[in-house]
Amino acid sequence: PNPIPSFVDMDFAAQTLKLTIQRPDGTSAPFFSGVVACKGIPPGEPPPFAPGQSLSEEKVMFWNDQKLELAFPHPGRYTISGRMFVAFDAAGDAIQVEAEPVVLEVGEPGDVDRKVIDSLGSPERLVDLLRYGAGQFCGDGDAAADCHDDLRVLLRRFHSSAYVPYIVFDLADTLTWSWRKHKNATLAVALYADFLRRWPDHSL
Numbered sequence: 001p002n003p004i005p006s007f008v009d010m011d012f013a014a015q016t017l018k019l020t021i022q023r024p025d026g027t028s029a030p031f032f033s034g035v036v037a038c039k040g041i042p043p044g045e046p047p048p049f050a051p052g053q054s055l056s057e058e059k060v061m062f063w064n065d066q067k068l069e070l071a072f073p074h075p076g077r078y079t080i081s082g083r084m085f086v087a088f089d090a091a092g093d094a095i096q097v098e099a100e101p102v103v104l105e106v107g108e109p110g111d112v113d114r115k116v117i118d119s120l121g122s123p124e125r126l127v128d129l130l131r132y133g134a135g136q137f138c139g140d141g142d143a144a145a146d147c148h149d150d151l152r153v154l155l156r157r158f159h160s161s162a163y164v165p166y167i168v169f170d171l172a173d174t175l176t177w178s179w180r181k182h183k184n185a186t187l188a189v190a191l192y193a194d195f196l197r198r199w200p201d202h203s204l
Contacts, residue, residue, distance in 0.1 A: 020082070031080075070127065084099075113162060129151075130166060133170045140180050
């Protein structure tokens, strides 16, 4: 096999990466995150990718913008398949690579996870918090500081929940935004330090 010159880009926006999720009921749905955008071609010649050479990149599969719902809305077994455009051949036809399917088991929320949901008020509020982040969830009005405190309570009471690391990390990031009325760099540093202490090997 010969090397393939390619501007390889694992990108939803440019529509070079296509993922499909097969649900527990056997139906399939395309997964898409972000907006559709026409990306320009970088200057110069595309770098060659030799046989066996690999490229890796992380993609978060939480909210499906194509279906306007959670990527994995119910417990059960899901199968993720994907293909990616890499180049055009001499005839002008697209060359795509296809990945081995990945099987994912989604379980019910644990007891401590349900307590987080109950504290927030509903599953929908949890989804809003994880989807939009603390900045939009709490806003930046007079009630924002109290909302930030409520999220910190989740850390103290339910730190073993799978949801809490994401909430804490996002809250710390939100508190560093310089344009926000309720920014707090000192608290953000403390939250980052607590995050690293509690979850040193977390994927975030």
